[in-house]
Structures are given as structure tokens and as C-alpha cells.
Amino acid sequence: MTSAHGYTGDRIELTRERIPAETLVEHVRTSGDGAVVTFDGCVRNHSHGRSTLHLEYQAYESMALDKMREIAARVHEQFVIDRIAMVHRLGRLEIGETSVFIAVSAAHRAAAFDACRWAIDTLKHTVPIWKKEFFADGAVWADGEVPPAPVANQESASGAAPAAKRAS
Amino acid sequence: MGAMTAKVLFFGRLREIVGRGEDAFALTDGAPIDGIFAYYAERYPRLAEFRASVVASRNREFVDWETPVHSGDEIAFLPPVSGG
Numbered sequence: 188m189t190s191a192h193g194y195t196g197d198r199i200e201l202t203r204e205r206i207p208a209e210t211l212v213e214h215v216r217t218s219g220d221g222a223v224v225t226f227d228g229c230v231r232n233h234s235h236g237r238s239t240l241h242l243e244y245q246a247y248e249s250m251a252l253d254k255m256r257e258i259a260a261r262v263h264e265q266f267v268i269d270r271i272a273m274v275h276r277l278g279r280l281e282i283g284e285t286s287v288f289i290a291v292s293a294a295h296r297a298a299a300f301d302a303c304r305w306a307i308d309t310l311k312h313t314v315p316i317w318k319k320e321f322f323a324d325g326a327v328w329a330d331g332e333v334p335p336a337p338v339a340n341q342e343s344a345s346g347a348a349p350a351a352k353r354a355s
Numbered sequence: 356m357g358a359m360t361a362k363v364l365f366f367g368r369l370r371e372i373v374g375r376g377e378d379a380f381a382l383t384d385g386a387p388i389d390g391i392f393a394y395y396a397e398r399y400p401r402l403a404e405f406r407a408s409v410v411a412s413r414n415r416e417f418v419d420w421e422t423p424v425h426s427g428d429e430i431a432f433l434p435p436v437s438g439g
Contacts, residue, residue, distance in 0.1 A: 228439050244438065245366060245367060245370075246438070247364065247366055247412075247415075247431055247433065249415055250412060250415035250431070251438075253415050275438055275439075286438075286439065287438065287439050307439060310438060310439055311436070311437075311438060311439035312436070313436070314436060314438050315366065315412075315431075315433050315436055315438075316436060316437070316438030316439075317366055317367035317434065317436065317437050317438070318437040318438065319367075328367050328368045328434065328437070329437035330435065330437065331434065331435030331436050331437035332435050332436055332437070333408055333410060333435050333436075334410050334417055334433070334435075334436055335417075
């Protein structure tokens with residue numbers, strides 16, 4: 188089920204096309220599962236009181252995929268789940284479109300809920316992807332979050348100071 | 356002995372400030388990553404405004420600013436992330 192190169196049933200991708208949510212749900216669902224929990228992150232039509240016209244997502248693609256795979260590996264370590272699919276879209280997105288989709292299958296629902304929540308929270312905090320918001324009167328890069336020190340590749344991360352703290 | 360260079364990548368608003376996403380940096384082997392950022396901040400002063408919120412990576416791993424850089428390394432300067 189596991190290997191040094193990850194979990195073979197997982198799907199971790201970046202795409203510039205529409206995210207095939209139903210396909211991802213079917214991909215993670217196997218006969219041993221009692222639950223599939225999904226997160227559908229979509230483009231909303233407002234931000235900080237301004238009307239959003241559209242978004243553009245940019246990524247450090249090779250590192251983003253590495254970090255997403257690390258998240259998937261950590262999910263398998265921390266939660267009793269079966270499979271995870273995690274796909275983030277890049278480029279221009281219109282209002283209502285899906286920017287990120289996560290599906291987690293598990294024998295029992297609690298693990299699937301917990302794992303899905305942890306995966307999206309960690310993605311938003313650590314994966315090098317950036318969102319630019321376009322308004323009628325201009326465009327801004329979203330405020331974002333400063334990633335903490337690496338944790339995914341460190342068995343004992345206790346001694347590592349967050350890079351962001353060193354920077355300040 | 357060939358020239359020692361590191362690939363340097365810029366993202367988000369940093370890319371807009373520098374005007375390109377990628378550069379080849381002529382390197383003194385083992386120089387800290389902080390010095391590379393300082394080099395660009397001198398040429399593009401607006402970069403310095405964002406230094407406190409920028410995180411650096413070397414070969415696709417987050418690293419601290421004292422990390423030494425070697426020829427062939429891939430360095431990136433990452434503003435606060437906003438995926439999702």
C-alpha cells in the first residue's frame with residue numbers, strides 16, 4: 188500500500204484545465220471505504236468588500252507538487268484513510284470555478300473529515316501557489332500566509348526554527 | 356573551471372518587481388542565500404520592502420537565510436503563499 192515513493196492510489200496534480208471533481212471522487216472510492224469527504228475550493232465574487240472579476244493562480248510547479256505529495260504522505264501517517272486526491276488549478280479562473288479539489292476516502296467518516304480538513308489547511312499554508320485578484324479598478328496579489336519551516340521531510344523537526352522567524 | 360551559477364526564481368509580486376521569473380546568478384560557492392537576495396534588492400529596491408515576509412527555498416525545500424548556495428542549486432524567493 189505504501190512505498191518510498193508515495194501511496195500508489197493517490198492523485199496529486201496541478202492543471203490548467205477544469206478540475207474533474209467527479210472523476211477524482213470515483214478515483215478515491217474503493218470497496219473498503221465507508222466515506223468519501225471532499226473539499227471544493229471555488230472562486231468567490233468578492234474579496235475584502237470589493238467585487239472580484241476573475242483570479243489568476245501562479246505556482247512554483249515542481250516545488251508545489253513536492254509539497255502536495257508531502258501533505259498526502261503526512262495525511263496517510265496521521266489519519267486512517269484509504270486514498271487522497273488533491274488537484275490545484277493554475278492560470279485564469281472565473282467566478283464559481285473550482286480552484287482546488289480534495290477528496291479523501293476512508294473506512295470511517297471521522298478520519299476522512301479530519302484528513303480532508305488538515306490537507307486543505309496545510310496546502311493553504313505551505314504550498315508555493317499564489318493568487319492574484321482582479322477587480323474593476325486594478326489587481327492585487329492576495330495577502331497570503333508565510334510558510335513555516337519545513338516539517339514534511341524532517342523526522343525530528345523540534346530543533347528547526349521557522350525560516351520566516353529568521354527573516355523578521 | 357567553469358563559471359559557477361545558481362538558478363534564481365521569483366514568484367508573485369517579486370516576479371513583477373524584477374520583471375522576470377528566472378535569472379542566472381554568478382556565484383561565490385557557499386555564499387549564503389541571504390546575500391543573493393541582497394544582490395537583487397540592491398538593484399530592485401522594492402524587493403527589500405517585502406524581505407520580512409519572503410521565505411527562501413533551495414532545491415525546492417524551504418531553508419533559512421544562512422543556507423549556503425552551491426553551483427547548480429535552484430534558489431527561489433517566495434512571497435506569502437495564497438493557494439486554495
